[in-house]
Amino acid sequence: MQYDVAVIGAGVCGAMITREMSKLDLKVILLEKCNDVAMGTSKANSAIVHAGFDAEPGTLKAKLNVQGASLMAYYCNKLHVPYKNIGSLVVAYSWDDMKTLDELFERGFANGVPNMDIISQERLREMEPYISEEAVGALWAPTAGIVSPYELTIACVENAVLNGARVRRNSGVFDIEYKDGLFSLSTASGVVKAKYVINCAGVFADQIAKMIGDTSFRIIPRKGEYYLLDKSEQKMVSHVLFHCPSKMGKGILVTPTVHGNVLMGPTAIDLDFDSKLDLDTTIEGLNIVKEDVKTVIPALSTRNCITSFAGLRAHIDSEHADFLIAPSKANEHFINVAGIESPGLTAAPAIARYVANIFKEIAPQYPRKEQFRTDRPAPIHVNELTDEERRTLVEKDKRYGRIICRCEGVTEGEIIDAIKAPCGARDVDGVKRRTRAGMGRCQGGFCGSKVVEILARELGEDMNQITKFGNESRILYNRTK
């Protein structure tokens, strides 16, 4: 099958860009090496919509951050993705820190961040009653927020599929040939031909670029470790709380999540170029997070931790690393979208539009489609419904009355929806990210086996074929004696 555009990598950027491409009258395919979309950085990050005062003025990071932040509400509303515009606070603990806040304010102003304010200790305490006694003030950025990054990715992919895009999972690209104006991409699921390629391969973007002879950049996987706390801690923090920034990034933050948990992290450790699969959490890393958070909210306890995890930032190996979004010098029909580290999630909607503009310049022959569907059907989340709505729903379909995940109140109906959706879930983690089944305090202890059973039934497979996240991550072996 021949395509006009092949997008490599179904993270949030690949998904957003595929969605933009599906607005045009062309054939687009999204290639993903894993068993699901949003399996890399897009599933393990801080889930923050940054206001945009961190990046150096004039950089792509600065421009696309501010644009992305202002687009996020629109996208999340259209695509039915959890998003909360809760605002962020950069907390200062000393007068030196307060000076840094002034610098951040100026930088934010230069970047076009609206409505910032430097607030007093009293005001800070009103906004965050559990904040450390040591805190002396903060930079308040009301345009910041929180979003569910994997749901955003999944939603964009679903929307793109509804608009005619194709998605192929388990299709990691291992070789690219270019001949007669056509790329031949050798993937784990066969050869895909396309006239244009957009490289959104995250931490692997350098390896993909190398396949066409582009060695102009290298990506360092920069690991960040996190703790996720139980919903019982949600009263402890109401806004995104940052430390004053350091060279390695924005430091460790504490934030509510859109689902009512508390997230704390990340660390920032540069790994070797060849450690791009290393998602191990470490004692050292987790201890850093634990100790650091005590300085922000001393009463916050990791005793109520429900899980810890690590993610990799795609950091370009250079002193002033900016997003690299441009046609490759090796082949101008190949667009690199690389080095998308923080604020990449926030910027993603703007990155997609930016790439669409680049694409229009190099490929002006594709007109816009007459019909483009901007939304996707809203997924049903039963525990967000009123009693009456719930009653009506269960009368229509009994499966919405059968609770499978007791911690998060997820029903069988929702799990089946997640499996049947365009680009639906094929594994246990996929069901978890779409429905939250298994994401609560028991971490799938009770519902895990039921989810395996439902997946097996709906996909027409045996229970022991069902995986946690594809490939060799099978959960069950042989039958008992």
Add this chain to the structure above:
Amino acid sequence: MQKYDLVVIGGGPAGMAAALKAKECGVKKIIILERAATLGGILEQCIHAGFGLHYFGEELTGPEYAHRFIEQVEQTDIEVKVDTMVLEIRNGNIVVATNAVDGMLELHATAIILAMGCRERPRGALDIPGSRASGIMTAGTAQKYVNIDGYMPGKKIVILGSGDIGLIMARRMTLEGAKVEMVCELMPFSGGLQRNIVQCLEDMGIPLKLSCTVIQTHGIERLEGVTIANVDENRRPIPGTEQYVECDTLLLSVGLIPENELTRMAGIIIDPVTNGAVVDENRQTSRPGIFACGNVLQVHDLVDYVTAESQIAGEGAAAYIRNKPKGRNRYVSVKGRDGVRYVVPQNINENTDKDVKLYFRVADVFRNARIIVESDGKVLYNKKKPKLAPGEMEYVVIKADDIRALEKKELVVRLEVQQ
């Protein structure tokens, strides 16, 4: 809205025993709400023997023990709704539930018995660093896969934690042909029953490594191994003792947590040690008319004790429904000290007319310690026990006359260790 005298939340051994006792005491309209597809609770997957030695005087399997109660429930007019999840207890004792048949249910109850059981502590709560490979699960999840679904979750197993489910699964997996490499226990003693250590580990030739824990998991997709290490007296890994153990499965049996989300939502006071409600000798919680029993109140090691406790709750709820008492109860408070981690019940009505069994657990292994119950220096009970262990629940009986005669409204259960 439907009206009931008694709504029992949970149809495991606790819920069934409580409902049956309430029925026996004359309560008319009773309903049991159970989230699983059948009554019986976790007993349904406990196919090993060892249940009922105290209560029935014979050795039964889990399902057999459960079925004795299920049959009794079936012979009464107690209503049962399975596949039904309670979502909330609203003010005025209104129980909101959902299921596939009725959609949303709103039940008004004169009294409620909480019998939701407990869940296993998951990996996240343990904070074991490493990968997120498949093959890491709680022992209870593995038990369901093996005993209910009929699948093996692994071939080469390491078990972390020597709780009873872990011990039982060590034997079960071995009998099914898996190789159980070892059971690692963080503490210098096992949290499981002595009989399980003998029958499930020693008889199977499975090593129990005390003061040892898993410090890292390895493997990107499927678990490939774990690193274990010995721990010091502060339970911190000792550098230099690390050892890599190849395995494809790590089972966790590291503690049980009473499932008190509904209880907390209802604003009921929780004991920070038991993680269950604070109750009086009738197992009434801080909210009048709401009772709690079984593993949701305190984690038991023997189902026989769950049954006994639940009968107390059933009887208490029946008396509440009959008398509709008004006004505040006056309590004698009960506390554990000097090696006694907690005592249930935490309160006793000062004018109780029944003798009260105080159930408790100790914090460490003690030999030849004296159990002493006293109030303001006056000793009500003093008896020596050859061995006390955290894994075995203990009880002492205090006479109703003695409780009524107390001047200071406080009872202390403590240990006196002989040097």
